[in-house]
Amino acid sequence: MESLIADVVPAKESGGFTSHCVHLEAGPSQFTVRALKMQGSTMLIINPKGTEVFEELAVSMPSRNSNSGESVSSTILGGHGQTDSSVLAGKLSKRYCRQFYVSLNLKLDRLVGPLFEKSLVTYMQDHLEHFA
Amino acid sequence: MTHAADKPRAIGFDRQFSADVNGVPTEIVFHGFANKWFLVITQLGKIPGIYNVHFDVQRDERVVPYLHGPVDNPEFHVSVPITMNCCLGLDTDETRSAIQFLVNKTGLHKCPTDFVVGLGLKQIDGPNLRALAKVIEEAIF
Numbered sequence: 572m573e574s575l576i577a578d579v580v581p582a583k584e585s586g587g588f589t590s591h592c593v594h595l596e597a598g599p600s601q602f603t604v605r606a607l608k609m610q611g612s613t614m615l616i617i618n619p620k621g622t623e624v625f626e627e628l629a630v631s632m633p634s635r636n637s638n639s640g641e642s643v644s645s646t647i648l649g650g651h652g653q654t655d656s657s658v659l660a661g662k663l664s665k666r667y668c669r670q671f672y673v674s675l676n677l678k679l680d681r682l683v684g685p686l687f688e689k690s691l692v693t694y695m696q697d698h699l700e701h702f703a
Numbered sequence: 704m705t706h707a708a709d710k711p712r713a714i715g716f717d718r719q720f721s722a723d724v725n726g727v728p729t730e731i732v733f734h735g736f737a738n739k740w741f742l743v744i745t746q747l748g749k750i751p752g753i754y755n756v757h758f759d760v761q762r763d764e765r766v767v768p769y770l771h772g773p774v775d776n777p778e779f780h781v782s783v784p785i786t787m788n789c790c791l792g793l794d795t796d797e798t799r800s801a802i803q804f805l806v807n808k809t810g811l812h813k814c815p816t817d818f819v820v821g822l823g824l825k826q827i828d829g830p831n832l833r834a835l836a837k838v839i840e841e842a843i844f
Contacts, residue, residue, distance in 0.1 A: 587748050588730045591714035605715045610748035616741075617732075625819060627735040628753070630791060647790040648755055648819065658780055671752065 584647035591701040594620055594693055602677055604691065606701055612670035613702055615663075619677060621653035624664045627701075631664040640665060653680060659688075666692075667703045716741075718843055725834040727825055733843050740814050744835065747824035752792025756804060757817045759784035783812045790819075797827045808836040810844025 591606045601620040606613060618624060631644030646654045646662035660673035679687060695702045718733040724746070732743040743750060783806050787799055802820060806812050824831065 588719065588721070588732070590715035590719040590732065605734070607715065607719070607743070609730075609745075609750065614750070616736075623736050625739040625741050628790070628819070640812075647753060665709075672802050 579669060589633055589701065591698075593698075595690045597690045600677075600683060602687065604694075608701060608703070612672065613663075613667075614672040614674075615659075615702075616674040624675045625674055626674050627654050627656040628672065629654060629660045630658065630670070630672050631660035633664050633668045634671050651703050660670065662688075663695075704810075705729075706731045717841050720842065722842065724838055726832050727831070729835070729838070731839065731842065732821075739765040739816055742811075742813075742818060742819035743820065743821040746825045748822035749823065750791075751823040752794075753790045753819065753821050754798070755788040755790055756806070757786045757788070758812075758814070759786055762813070762815050763799070774836060782807055785834050786817060791793055798822055801832055803828045805839065809840045811839075813844070827831060 587610050589608045591604075591608070593604050593606075594601055596602075603618050603620050603623060604687060605616040605618075607700075610680065616625065626649045628648035629644055629646045629650075631642050634641045634643070642661045642664035644657040644664065646652065647659045648657065654675075655677070656673045656675040659675050660671045663669075663671045663673065677683075677687065715727075716732050716734040720731055720733065722729050722731060727746050729746050730748070732741075734741045745751070782803060785806055789798075789801055794815065801822065801824060805820075808817065810816065
């Protein structure tokens with residue numbers, strides 16, 4: 572994947588948890604993804620490269636009925652109702668049938684949003700061991 | 704106290720390790736973000752509760768005797784005044800007192816901003832909290 576910057580580090584086993592940090596590109600902007608993989612859930616903290624904050628936090632769960640393929644998500648810190656974090660958490664939860672905590676602190680617009688999502692999911696798919 | 708961090712590891716946060724706290728394997732994650740510190744302490748393999756902790760008195764505004772942190776002498780004990788918001792999970796007196804204890808006993812009170820803690824302890828009591836505070840103090844601060 573060409574949008575990947577060399578800063579990829581292998582996460583190693585530490586008890587049950589593993590963590591991982593990577594810098595990715597979405598069009599002109601770069602962003603940093605920090606991932607914490609736990610038993611049955613994953614936390615993602617996404618920020619613009621260089622200025623990392625922890626503003627929003629959302630959590631989502633896959634539906635108990637696996638056939639429905641839906642997920643439920645909620646913002647638990649730094650926002651109300653539907654936020655960028657909760658939307659992304661819901662999508663990831665649905666896709667990987669796993670609980671996700673997402674802190675998404677990027678300013679996304681209609682142009683950069685899809686690029687960012689594509690960059691993120693492509694990387695996650697290629698390095699699934701760090702995420703799910 | 705054994706830390707599983709003998710070999711050099713590549714991790715995604717400032718600290719991420721597994722430690723033995725009173726015989727219970729405990730996962731600890733710490734990262735200092737620009738606006739918040741982020742801490743996970745769990746013995747359950749997941750994050751059952753998330754708490755946002757706000758300091759009532761900012762670090763620079765504390766009166767001189769408390770500038771260097773809480774007074775540890777039991778006779779003159781003064782807690783660091785904090786406000787906890789439970790964002791996720793059970794909001795019990797036990798978890799609240801555990802967070803207050805950790806703030807009093809570790810470098811958490813040096814936090815210049817708010818912090819978010821994900822807490823999942825199997826048993827909350829004096830010996831366990833003291834052992835946990837010791838691990839955190841040694842490994843993070």
